[in-house]
Amino acid sequence: MNTLLLKDNEEDIKIAGGILARGGLVAVPTETVYGLAANALDGEAVAKIFKAKGRPADNPLIVHIANIGDIEKFSLVSEIPEKAYKLAETFWSGPLTIIMPKGKAIPDEVSAGLDTVAVRFPSHKTAQAVIKAAGCPLAAPSANISGSPSPTTANHVLSDMNGKIDAIVDGGECAVGLESTVITLALDKPKLLRPGGITVEEIENVIGEIDVDDAVLHELKSGEKASSPGMKYKHYSPKAEVILVSADDKKYIDFVNGKKSESTAALCYDGDSDFLEVKTYLLGAKDNYKAQAHKLFKMLREIDKNPEIKTVYARCPEPNGVGMAVYNRLVRAAGFEVINLEKV
């Protein structure tokens, strides 16, 4: 298959909408990461997403809308909980995904057999324009090969998906850089399933206390069931081994310099590079979690471009605010391998 490269102008967006309406696959920019979209109401089209990504069939997809009214218009959910209105009013359009009891229009391919559905209203103008041009809600996971870092540029998508999908709409670099915050309202008490650019504190300010799923910060024990199937897979991994190092500045620098070799690199904060004797990949300033979120996946892909690198020692962010999302992705990239030098 020849993958068409489209721009974010009116004419190309119409072409993208046409492909989607006919059951094709198009990668679309959003404010978080690029999504790989198909008509969410067409099970056959959605099945192609799983094939192109190599995604396990038990991992459900997020349904993207361009208008809050689309939820009722397309019978996406069976019930809109009161708290969903409050969250939507405050955070939509934007990087928050809300899980609700699923409606009759949702094919099993989207919900992976669960009785719930995840809904998101992205703020990216191009994403909204493509959804409108398609004339239907779009199911879209991140547009990477399953397991590799999510794409934040059209080039990232191209390197994973060239020849496997119908088209890519190039909308430039994604602003947030990691995937949306996912919260479920389908339980008695709302629960955060995946941290993102919208923080626990921001959500609690609107709907009161929420739970945080154990899998957000900890490895699931064998046999433990994931509330969000995506949480159980090793994720976001570059080809090199990533090891998280929890330490203050000096201990981190001494430790990494002690591992100096051609095949070692550091994924670190801006100020660290002056003191490190290995190749460095910068995440941003130590206290700037938003910058770190924006750069994390990009740096993991940069590391992949250098096949000499076999081991990456990454700084371990504090899991607070947006730092919780950075930590959540990094600890998965590291396969939960953390070296703790804090108390040594």
Ligand code: TXA
């Ligand atoms: O920012 C984002 O959310 C991006 C852009 C493209 O919108 N999409 C994205 O999709 O990250 P994906 O498929 O890579 O991640 C969706 C996550 C997975 O961990 C999946 O298991 C979870 O959401 N999920 C989806 N539907 C669910 C449901 N009904 N119940 C529990 N978890 C669900």
Ligand code: MG
């Ligand atoms: Mg993904």
